[in-house]
Amino acid sequence: MGRLDGYAALVTGGGKGIGRAVVDRFVAEGARVCVLVRAQADLDDLVATHGDLVTGVIGDVRNWDDNVAAVAQTVNRFGKLDVLVPNAGVYDFSDPFESIQGADMTERYRQLFDVNVLGYLLAARAAVDELRKAEGSIVFTLSSSSYYAGGGGTLYVSSKHALVGTVRQLAYELAPEIRVNAVAPGGTRTGLGGLPGDERALADLDGFEAMVARNVPLGFLSEPEDHAGLYVTLASRSESRFVTSEIIRSDGGIQVRGRSRKKTKT
Numbered sequence: 118m119g120r121l122d123g124y125a126a127l128v129t130g131g132g133k134g135i136g137r138a139v140v141d142r143f144v145a146e147g148a149r150v151c152v153l154v155r156a157q158a159d160l161d162d163l164v165a166t167h168g169d170l171v172t173g174v175i176g177d178v179r180n181w182d183d184n185v186a187a188v189a190q191t192v193n194r195f196g197k198l199d200v201l202v203p204n205a206g207v208y209d210f211s212d213p214f215e216s217i218q219g220a221d222m223t224e225r226y227r228q229l230f231d232v233n234v235l236g237y238l239l240a241a242r243a244a245v246d247e248l249r250k251a252e253g254s255i256v257f258t259l260s261s262s263s264y265y266a267g268g269g270g271t272l273y274v275s276s277k278h279a280l281v282g283t284v285r286q287l288a289y290e291l292a293p294e295i296r297v298n299a300v301a302p303g304g305t306r307t308g309l310g311g312l313p314g315d316e317r318a319l320a321d322l323d324g325f326e327a328m329v330a331r332n333v334p335l336g337f338l339s340e341p342e343d344h345a346g347l348y349v350t351l352a353s354r355s356e357s358r359f360v361t362s363e364i365i366r367s368d369g370g371i372q373v374r375g376r377s378r379k380k381t382k383t
């Protein structure tokens with residue numbers, strides 16, 4: 118018996134990284150999963166691995182119609198929607214605030230917030246009727262940057278802080294039918310990418326692994342699979358029936374250590 122036997126889920130950005138690990142784990146626990154992904158190759162790979170236990174829509178989380186299509190695809194293929202995992206995100210590679218020209222701020226803000234915040238709101242809005250019917254739940258991907266400075270730049274950190282409010286307000290408004298929770302990973306070995314035109318990937322950055330290992334009490338860079346079981350726990354009605362507005366940190370224990378100082382006062 119899997120912990121999610123018979124569940125139908127939708128994961129945005131489920132083709133790579135943490136989202137992919139959640140899809141793999143959900144399937145292993147008995148769920149059928151739809152993804153909203155940008156690349157056909159990601160969907161092809163999922164289908165090659167999991168066959169008709171997965172399906173997907175190629176699209177962009179910033180687009181309302183794509184979110185509606187992903188919910189419809191889930192329900193058409195699997196009959197219902199029990200769990201939504203808004204997860205697709207982009208990073209700002211800790212660009213210092215003062216490196217962003219004032220004239221560029223609006224554009225940069227929109228590029229990042231439209232994926233990291235608006236994309237989550239659109240997914241939740243598109244899914245809410247089906248989640249209510251199924252008495253299901255939302256499990257958002259947040260971040261250690263939802264709590265701490267220094268793990269990203271001002272745009273990324275403020276976008277992830279905004280999602281704490283999103284979890285709380287939706288947990289309040291959508292109860293009692295829909296539970297709303299989140300997992301907040303810390304540094305994870307993924308190809309998390311940046312804004313348009315930025316070819317960098319988080320885990321390829323020189324020193325990233327050592328920096329994370331140095332900064333967390335548990336002393337290592339996590340893998341996407343390290344977080345996936347927590348999504349299962351929060352999604353499961355039997356394991357988390359009385360849990361909403363909870364954010365589980367999966368970050369190596371940053372809260373008992375904090376980050377190192379950025380500059381020393383001279």
Ligand SMILES: NC(=O)c1ccc[n+]([C@@H]2O[C@H](COP(=O)([O-])OP(=O)(O)OC[C@H]3O[C@@H](n4cnc5c(N)ncnc54)[C@H](O)[C@@H]3O)[C@@H](O)[C@H]2O)c1
Nearest residue numbers: 130133134135177178205206260302303304305307308309
């Ligand atoms: N890697 C880390 O250290 C880390 C830590 C904490 C939180 N997170 C968060 O985890 C989530 C997943 O990131 P990841 O690290 O697995 O990186 P990833 O790049 O492997 O996964 C992100 C996915 O989002 C997709 N995506 C980006 N923009 C999109 C758009 N407009 N429409 C549809 N899909 C889009 C990408 O194609 C990719 O598949 C993000 O929200 C990220 O902020 C990552």
